[in-house]
Amino acid sequence: MMNVAVVGTGYVGLVAGTCFAELGHRVVCVDNDQHKLAILRAGKLPIYEPGLEEMVPKNVQRGRLVFTDDLARAVRDSEVVFIAVGTPPGEDGSADLRYVIAVAEAIADALNGFKVIVMKSTVPIGTCDRVRAIIASRSKEHFAVVSNPEFLREGVAVPDFMRPDRIIVGASDERAVEVMRRLYRPLTADGAKFLLMDVRSSEMTKYASNSMLATRISFMNEIATLCERVGADVENVRRGMGADARIGPHFLKAGVGYGGSCFPKDVAALLKTAEEYTTPLRILEATTAANVVQKVRLAELVKNDLGDDLSGKRIGLWGLAFKPQTDDMREAPSVPMSQVLVEAGAEVVAYDPAARHTAHQVLGDRIRYAEDPYQAIEGADALCLVTEWSEFTAPDWERVWALMRDHFLYDGRNLWEPRELITQGFKYRGIGRR
Numbered sequence: 436m437m438n439v440a441v442v443g444t445g446y447v448g449l450v451a452g453t454c455f456a457e458l459g460h461r462v463v464c465v466d467n468d469q470h471k472l473a474i475l476r477a478g479k480l481p482i483y484e485p486g487l488e489e490m491v492p493k494n495v496q497r498g499r500l501v502f503t504d505d506l507a508r509a510v511r512d513s514e515v516v517f518i519a520v521g522t523p524p525g526e527d528g529s530a531d532l533r534y535v536i537a538v539a540e541a542i543a544d545a546l547n548g549f550k551v552i553v554m555k556s557t558v559p560i561g562t563c564d565r566v567r568a569i570i571a572s573r574s575k576e577h578f579a580v581v582s583n584p585e586f587l588r589e590g591v592a593v594p595d596f597m598r599p600d601r602i603i604v605g606a607s608d609e610r611a612v613e614v615m616r617r618l619y620r621p622l623t624a625d626g627a628k629f630l631l632m633d634v635r636s637s638e639m640t641k642y643a644s645n646s647m648l649a650t651r652i653s654f655m656n657e658i659a660t661l662c663e664r665v666g667a668d669v670e671n672v673r674r675g676m677g678a679d680a681r682i683g684p685h686f687l688k689a690g691v692g693y694g695g696s697c698f699p700k701d702v703a704a705l706l707k708t709a710e711e712y713t714t715p716l717r718i719l720e721a722t723t724a725a726n727v728v729q730k731v732r733l734a735e736l737v738k739n740d741l742g743d744d745l746s747g748k749r750i751g752l753w754g755l756a757f758k759p760q761t762d763d764m765r766e767a768p769s770v771p772m773s774q775v776l777v778e779a780g781a782e783v784v785a786y787d788p789a790a791r792h793t794a795h796q797v798l799g800d801r802i803r804y805a806e807d808p809y810q811a812i813e814g815a816d817a818l819c820l821v822t823e824w825s826e827f828t829a830p831d832w833e834r835v836w837a838l839m840r841d842h843f844l845y846d847g848r849n850l851w852e853p854r855e856l857i858t859q860g861f862k863y864r865g866i867g868r869r
């Protein structure tokens with residue numbers, strides 16, 4: 436059992452803190468958002484993340500998990516302090532480090548003996564060194580700064596954290612390495628790989644991994660568009676490619692483009708780093724450009740069929756969140772897609788099982804929000820599948836047909852079986868399908 440502080444109780448901090456408590460450590464989660472703390476103290480969750488709902492109250496009751504705004508006390512009581520605050524994109528695309536720096540300063544001022552300060556936030560290469568310098572300039576205590584990037588995916592964050600492909604630790608201090616090994620022992624004992632390396636390589640591993648995944652997606656999206664033109668089906672192509680062990684089956688799905696809090700931001704930040712070091716990353720530049728086009732692709736397909744002027748047309752959207760099992764709307768393709776449709780005059784009615792509230796914060800009353808999938812398509816000319824929530828996999832197609840005014844289906848996730856739908860009379864369009 437170790438005493439752990441986690442500063443920043445967002446998607447990453449809350450999941451990491453709760454999972455560490457579940458693994459037997461005593462965890463203090465720190466945040467400066469009083470509203471968030473009030474929700475957590477009331478036994479509720481500020482985010483939607485499967486599994487957390489049971490794990491948070493269980494560990495609070497066991498006395499292994501507490502929530503506070505008292506950073507200094509949390510630091511004093513812990514031997515490991517995680518920094519898990521946001522690193523949002525600044526105006527020029529670089530990572531905005533103001534929260535990380537503020538927390539580093541606050542940690543420095545609270546140090547009372549040797550601590551391991553662990554960077555969980557995704558930070559540009561060199562940030563851990565910068566944090567080390569900031570703390571050293573404010574404190575005479577011994578400490579080590581360790582890089583330990585997080586690879587969890589929202590929606591499956593708890594299983595990802597509990598059964599990671601690998602745990603990356605960038606550290607040079609022997610004592611800190613020992614602390615990190617002890618901290619993660621419950622997971623490594625269970626078979627998780629513990630990859631130790633230098634701090635900068637660890638920081639780079641996170642950016643390079645996300646950039647590679649984003650690149651695979653953009654690559655397949657462009658291949659999909661070409662498939663449409665040449666009469667191939669990207670779903671067959673994907674199966675064929677994915678069976679090659681050198682390529683592997685993951686992240687080859689064509690769709691409406693990547694969104695979320697990580698890929699767009701991390702790709703932009705790495706491009707910014709590349710610019711600073713005058714080392715162009717041309718492939719990554721193309722990845723970004725392809726994604727901008729892809730995010731409005733479904734809306735463009737609608738306009739191809741229904742005309743550039745969509746006034747009087749009603750479009751139903753299934754899904755708003757950037758992916759299933761989350762309410763996260765950051766960089767969600769549904770946003771630019773809705774904007775294109777609304778600007779062309781369409782009335783957009785959307786349904787999402789979890790993201791209605793968060794979507795309203797972004798899209799406001801520019802679109803309408805339905806209570807269930809079928810309400811979203813009442814009198815609709817077209818249905819666009821944007822997020823592949825499982826409840827959209829096998830809808831009651833007869834009911835869908837009866838509710839819609841016209842019968843265009845835009846399957847932004849290649850979720851449905853085109854032949855069946857075409858036989859039923861629907862006008863089906865997928866991404867890169869024959």
Ligand SMILES: NC(=O)c1ccc[n+]([C@@H]2O[C@H](COP(=O)([O-])OP(=O)(O)OC[C@H]3O[C@@H](n4cnc5c(N)ncnc54)[C@H](O)[C@@H]3O)[C@@H](O)[C@H]2O)c1
Pocket residue numbers: 442443444445446447448465466467468471519520521522534537538555556557558585586587588589696697
């Ligand atoms: N969300 C993901 O799926 C994911 C996955 C891997 C890595 N990451 C990285 O992890 C980091 C955190 O991401 P997130 O999605 O959890 O962010 P988030 O915005 O959900 O959470 C950040 C939290 O930090 C708190 N905070 C900010 N300043 C603070 C301060 N001075 N003191 C205390 N609390 C403070 C905020 O109130 C907020 O609750 C980012 O660097 C991100 O890139 C995120």
